Amino acid sequence: MTLSSIRKVYQGIADRRQMFRMFDRHAKRPNRWQRDDSALYRGEWFELGEFEHDYMFEILPPLFIRGEMFAMREFLTGSITSIFFTLRIDGSIRHFHGYCDLADKGSPERMRDAILERETRPVRAMTREERLEHIWSSTADGYRGYAGEHWPTTDRGKRTVMFYARPGGTTLKLLDDLTDAEIAAKLPVHLRYLSERQAA
Known part of the structure; x- marks a missing residue:
């Protein structure tokens, strides 16, 4: 199974339980950790609540903070880590989690731009x-x-x-x-x- 591109993987706002489930949607995959499965995670994103966002911010000192985003210090696999975003969309503050490959320069910014593009559409629709x-x-x-x-x-x-x-x-x-x-x-x-x- 190979996934790629930046993709929304959950509709709605994930609560704490769902957020932790979403962090490793591929946990039951066969031959886990026997190969580089970075492509399974790279580009995944979903929305979460303010409480969940702030909870993750307080767990460990972030790897970095850049304006509306911060990165988790712990890596999931290879150079893939969690990036948390706080974005103003249509006048509302919303929070998102995405998996970015920090070996790919500009990955967090592309993720942010993709989220903004997806969530500012006037018509609700799903592929x-x-x-x-x-x-x-x-x-x-x-x-x-x-x-x-x-x-x-x-x-x-x-x-x-x-x-x-x-x-x-x-x-x-x-x-x-x-x-x-x-x-x-x-x-x-x-x-x-x-x-x-x-x-x-």
Whole structure:
């Protein structure tokens, strides 16, 4: 599984419990730490509350503080670390967390700009990718996983989610293979009928 680009991975404002779950959405991946999985995390971002933002600021002295952002001193993997943002958007102060690669000069600034661009759109909409990432982020570990040895070789290691295929029956499906109807069924009601945004 290889993810890339800057991407919103959760819709809404993460509370403390959800924030800690989001910090390592890929914790159950196969062969964890046996290869460089920086691409899984690089570019992920989500919104959190002011309390959660301030809590993280007070845990350790930041690696750096630059205006509206600060970086965690501890690295997740390689040169990937948490960057926390406080941004004014449409007159409101909002808080965000993103994973940036500090070996890539300008990564935090590009993350900030991508968040501002995404959150200042006049029309609320979600791409298919954002819908899938929200499903992955909000599904409990017991109902999501990775395709193993019983799957075709080409699918092994891809993300799976439990889906209720019929009354009284469940099945595992590849996250990327969910149909539009299945995606809608897995999303909370307030996100089901947002318009489809074309990926940039």
